[in-house]
Amino acid sequence: MVDVSNAIDKPESAEADSAEKVFADFPKAVLVLEEDGTIAYLNAKAASVYGKTKEQLLGKKPWERWPEEAGEASNESADRKKLTEVQEHLAAIVESSEDAIVSKDLNGIIRSWNRGAERIFGYTAEEIVGRSIATLAPPEVANDIPRILAQIARGERVEHYQTKRRTKDGRILTVSLTVSPVRDASGRIIGASKVARDITLREQQEAALRETNAALLRSNSDLQQFAYSASHDLKEPLRMVAAYVEMLKRKFGGALGPSGDEYIRYTVEGTSRMEQLLADLVAYTHASTLGEEPKEDIDAQKILKAALGNIEAAIQESGALITHTELPRVRMHEFQLQQVFQNLIANSIRYRSSETPRIHVAAERRGKEWLFSVQDNGIGIDRQYKEQIFGIFKRLHSAAEYPGTGMGLAICERLIQRAGGTIWVESELGRGSTFFFTVPIREG
Numbered sequence: 001m002v003d004v005s006n007a008i009d010k011p012e013s014a015e016a017d018s019a020e021k022v023f024a025d026f027p028k029a030v031l032v033l034e035e036d037g038t039i040a041y042l043n044a045k046a047a048s049v050y051g052k053t054k055e056q057l058l059g060k061k062p063w064e065r066w067p068e069e070a071g072e073a074s075n076e077s078a079d080r081k082k083l084t085e086v087q088e089h090l091a092a093i094v095e096s097s098e099d100a101i102v103s104k105d106l107n108g109i110i111r112s113w114n115r116g117a118e119r120i121f122g123y124t125a126e127e128i129v130g131r132s133i134a135t136l137a138p139p140e141v142a143n144d145i146p147r148i149l150a151q152i153a154r155g156e157r158v159e160h161y162q163t164k165r166r167t168k169d170g171r172i173l174t175v176s177l178t179v180s181p182v183r184d185a186s187g188r189i190i191g192a193s194k195v196a197r198d199i200t201l202r203e204q205q206e207a208a209l210r211e212t213n214a215a216l217l218r219s220n221s222d223l224q225q226f227a228y229s230a231s232h233d234l235k236e237p238l239r240m241v242a243a244y245v246e247m248l249k250r251k252f253g254g255a256l257g258p259s260g261d262e263y264i265r266y267t268v269e270g271t272s273r274m275e276q277l278l279a280d281l282v283a284y285t286h287a288s289t290l291g292e293e294p295k296e297d298i299d300a301q302k303i304l305k306a307a308l309g310n311i312e313a314a315i316q317e318s319g320a321l322i323t324h325t326e327l328p329r330v331r332m333h334e335f336q337l338q339q340v341f342q343n344l345i346a347n348s349i350r351y352r353s354s355e356t357p358r359i360h361v362a363a364e365r366r367g368k369e370w371l372f373s374v375q376d377n378g379i380g381i382d383r384q385y386k387e388q389i390f391g392i393f394k395r396l397h398s399a400a401e402y403p404g405t406g407m408g409l410a411i412c413e414r415l416i417q418r419a420g421g422t423i424w425v426e427s428e429l430g431r432g433s434t435f436f437f438t439v440p441i442r443e444g
């Protein structure tokens with residue numbers, strides 16, 4: 001078991017590095033003295049407090065250097081008490097570490113072994129101190145050890161090196177190692193200290209996550225494939241129904257009586273609605289399976305203009321007043337952004353209140369993304385439906401009240417997600433709605 005007081009008694013021993021491990025970056029000066037008062041260890045902060053290098057101070061007695069600071073004999077014993085407290089604290093920190101903290105000499109012989117090492121590898125300090133570190137290496141990574149030792153001998157540090165180690169009971173662990181050279185007072189490398197973290201569980205979890213992700217991607221693409229073929233295959237018989245109903249109407253229109261004509265009208269309406277639903281379903285699956293990432297930025301202002309052009313009839317007919325702030329260039333496919341603008345603005349017009357529709361499109365930079373908003377003074381949305389409306393075929397109204405398929409926002413959500421952003425709404429019934437979406441800003 002590591003006793004840090006050892007490290008303090010014998011500064012040249014590898015254990016001294018334990019103190020360095022714990023106190024190297026400690027924001028207060030830490031000075032560890034030997035029984036005779038010489039400095040056994042000091043951290044970087046202590047050296048800077050005294051305005052000297054570590055080498056200038058190690059092995060020296062503080063009061064020989066600064067007689068004016070030398071205390072009375074009684075102070076000395078108080079200091080010694082403090083020192084013991086620091087030592088105990090230090091030992092407790094090393095002992096309670098979750099990680100294995102191990103020191104070895106340049107031949108790879110283990111010199112110290114904390115409780116973390118005991119817990120991870122199964123050996124007690126009594127069993128393993130004095131044996132070679134190679135005891136822990138399974139054959140397939142046996143070359144690790146001489147390589148790491150050679151690196152240490154050259155004064156280099158090994159950081160977060162991922163490798164395999166074998167426990168006492170033969171289990172193979174994945175560990176992340178950080179190994180640093182340990183020097184004696186004269187700066188000569190005399191060994192290494194090693195912190196080993198057991199990352200077996202983390203690695204297993206990551207592998208499971210990768211597996212789940214791959215399965216999810218597969219099932220997602222299967223589903224899209226299914227929706228795509230289904231809608232294509234459904235189109236054909238639908239077209240047939242529409243064509244024959246049309247013929248019925250032409251040939252027997254009037255002969256079937258008023259009810260017959262009405263039924264035919266319903267059938268025609270039904271088929272055209274079905275056609276619209278299928279077209280939207282195809283658009284949705286397309287939105288989900290965009291192939292290539294966009295390579296360059298596009299001008300959102302130009303895209304907004306194009307979107308407005310596509311719904312000009314609705315704008316004219318409703319007398320909608322549309323304003324916008326200056327819009328940025330963003331990394332998206334043109335048709336993605338155009339479709340989003342078009343769907344949101346068409347909705348703002350369709351779900352208008354009795355007032356003239358006023359629609360404002362804005363964009364502002366928010367950290368590493370652009371935040372776009374489309375605000376209207378329409379009928380608003382009950383808070384409880386804020387999320388539902390983005391679902392496929394989700395509508396809050398009948399087709400008789402407001403035409404639509406319930407796919408517009410689902411398509412917007414997919415398009416925005418594909419661009420790496422998010423979309424949401426803030427609204428209150430009767431008070432208009434603001435749809436927000438973000439687009440990440442790509443570096444370079």
Ligand code: ADP
Pocket residue numbers: 343347348349351376378379380381389390394395396397403404405406407408409410433
């Ligand atoms: P659709 O408009 O075809 O029904 P959407 O997915 O575009 O499908 O919208 C889903 C529902 O969200 C709509 O039925 C409507 O109730 C509500 N909605 C969308 N945009 C607005 C808006 N600007 N103002 C009020 N309600 C809206």
